[in-house]
Amino acid sequence: MGGRVTPEHLSQMSFFPRGMSAANRATAATEPQQAQGVMTPAPVPPQPRPPPPRNRVAEEAPRMLTLSPTREELWTRAESLAWRLSAELGMPVRLSVTDNRSTMVSFRRGGNALALRLHHMFLDAPEPVVRAVADYAGRGHRGAGGILDEYIRGQQPRIRQVRRETDADLNARGRCFDLQALYDGVNAAHFQGLIQARIGWGRMPPRRRRKSIRLGVYDHQTREIRIHPALDSPEVPAFFVEFIVFHEMLHQLFPSNARGGRRVHHPRAFRERERTFPHYAAALRWERENLGVLLRG
Numbered sequence: 001m002g003g004r005v006t007p008e009h010l011s012q013m014s015f016f017p018r019g020m021s022a023a024n025r026a027t028a029a030t031e032p033q034q035a036q037g038v039m040t041p042a043p044v045p046p047q048p049r050p051p052p053p054r055n056r057v058a059e060e061a062p063r064m065l066t067l068s069p070t071r072e073e074l075w076t077r078a079e080s081l082a083w084r085l086s087a088e089l090g091m092p093v094r095l096s097v098t099d100n101r102s103t104m105v106s107f108r109r110g111g112n113a114l115a116l117r118l119h120h121m122f123l124d125a126p127e128p129v130v131r132a133v134a135d136y137a138g139r140g141h142r143g144a145g146g147i148l149d150e151y152i153r154g155q156q157p158r159i160r161q162v163r164r165e166t167d168a169d170l171n172a173r174g175r176c177f178d179l180q181a182l183y184d185g186v187n188a189a190h191f192q193g194l195i196q197a198r199i200g201w202g203r204m205p206p207r208r209r210r211k212s213i214r215l216g217v218y219d220h221q222t223r224e225i226r227i228h229p230a231l232d233s234p235e236v237p238a239f240f241v242e243f244i245v246f247h248e249m250l251h252q253l254f255p256s257n258a259r260g261g262r263r264v265h266h267p268r269a270f271r272e273r274e275r276t277f278p279h280y281a282a283a284l285r286w287e288r289e290n291l292g293v294l295l296r297g
């Protein structure tokens with residue numbers, strides 16, 4: 001059984017709480033950020049600053065550069081969190097710490113252990129938030145999701161806002177479809193050109209049998225839309241690709257929200273607007289009748 005709250009990952013290293021037996025140890029794996037160097041400029045003689053021009057907008061406060069935690073510090077903090085969660089739940093906890101932009105909490109319960117992925121913001125979480133993680137991921141108490149949502153909202157500055165250089169670049173031109181042209185047409189026809197996002201084809205996943213497929217994804221942090229490359233095929237009609245692009249663009253207008261302790265990714269207003277797509281019924285029918293084609297793509 002799995003689940004996620006909600007914002008890929010770096011090289012992992014494993015953490016094993018000291019003193020636990022092999023049968024009951026809580027393990028943790030972390031994905032450390034690369035340390036940022038702080039350059040010290042040569043001293044410059046002080047000079048009087050000219051008075052600011054009138055009507056000038058105040059400049060934004062400069063960004064402070066800080067060194068990332070060392071490997072040993074991350075080890076200690078992740079080990080401590082794994083211990084706290086394991087003690088709270090009375091079971092081993094396998095913990096991975098991420099620097100994701102969109103998924104803050106995800107988990108999978110299996111056997112007598114919990115596999116848990118947490119954003120690094122949770123390494124410093126207070127005890128009530130740790131208990132909420134244990135309740136939500138370990139005990140399945142959906143009501144604890146509200147506590148996690150509130151904590152995540154308060155930690156927004158710690159969520160990486162920009163793409164790393166290692167993130168795949170967006171390429172909109174495919175073999176059969178130019179996503180940028182489709183996006184521009186949908187934006188003009190249905191959104192008065194107000195949607196601001198980049199679009200491109202996602203990476204082709206490994207060739208294997210699939211039981212499900214995610215045809216598109218929208219990243220709120222980077223305003224990027226990625227479409228599954230299985231749709232870049234002559235077997236797929238253009239109106240269906242347009243519908244998937246339209247669907248992902250709607251996420252910018254109708255973000256997911258928390259309701260009753262769970263996150264709703266497609267609120268009622270989203271679904272109502274989605275039905276206004278001219279080929280809505282035809283798109284759903286084509287998807288239903290051709291799911292096998294998409295899963296093989």
